[in-house]
Amino acid sequence: MIYISTKIIQSWLYPATCVLCGAPGDADLDLCRGCRQDAPLNQHACRRCALPLNAPLPAHGLCGNCMRQPPPYHAGFALLRYSSPASDLIRDLKFHARLENARLLGSWMADTIAARSAPLPQLLIPVPLHRSRQRQRGFNQALELARPLARRLHIPIDARLARRLRNTAAQTELNAAARRANVRHAFALSAALPVRHVAIVDDVVTTGHTVAELAALLQRHGAQVIEVWCAARAAP
Ligand SMILES: [Zn+2]
Ligand SMILES: [Zn+2]
Structure with missing residues (x-):
């Protein structure tokens, strides 16, 4: 019997193509080698909130904010810094589906x-x-980001556990003080948290108030290790 993995069949049917320039994709990603090399990776960043920092990082790996007032999550990962082309990719995802x-x-x-x-x-x-x-x-961009994460890392997604109670104004339209107030009590959990170690997934983290609000809620419901994973981190 000939065994052909679904991954191979998929690569025949849908060869990886760079979403930025249309060249063949590299390493099983829809991004070519050149565009990948040019991408603003968030390599030097606070290990707790993923804020972009200048190298060399301090030994504790934390930004000033996390030293003074640690957020209610324990580790942060942001793939890219929120500049072009990350900002274009995310804008086109959200507003042009x-x-x-x-x-x-x-x-x-x-x-x-x-x-x-x-x-x-x-x-x-x-x-x-x-x-x-x-x-x-028509879709939630954070859930769409979580799908390939779940598939490749073999971690389940629960997109129904957390609910947004209020239709808050877009954080980008508000000043710093209003941003915090805007997301206060914005979320609720619809069931008990079934595990202790979770990752919150979002497209862009800017001030971190939104993910902090959700993390605090998860913590009150028994989460012991909370990570925040986002595609891009902006400096507020
Ligand atoms: Zn390209
Ligand atoms: Zn930090």
Whole structure:
């Protein structure tokens, strides 16, 4: 019997193609080698909140904010810095339904995370959209990013556990003080948390208030290790 993996069949049917320039993809990603080399990887970053930092990092690996007031999550991973082309990929994903961008970013995140030695979380929790925004957009970009992560890292997703209670204003339209107030009590859990180690998945983290609010809720429900994984990290 000839065994052909579904991965091989998929690569025949849908050869990897760079979403930025259309050249053949490299290493099973929809990104060519050149565009990959030019991408603004967030290599030097706070290990807790993934804030971009200048090399060399301090020995503790933390930014000033996390030293003074640690957020209610324990580790942060951001694949890219939020500049072009990461910002273009995410904008086109959200506002032009370019779901292939989520496949690329989620797969690339997974490949990077798979190389680490620390234990993986037991559950992925995409930051939920309010149902009216989800209906309007037709999808949740955080869930679309979580799908390839789940597939490649073999971690289940629960996209129903956390609910967004209020249709909050877009964080980018608000100043720093208003951003924190905007997301306060924005989430609720619809069931008991079944595991202790989770990762929150989001497209972009800017101030971190949104993921901190969700992390604090998960912590109150028994989460002991909370990670935040995002495609791109902006400096607020
Ligand atoms: Zn390219
Ligand atoms: Zn930090």
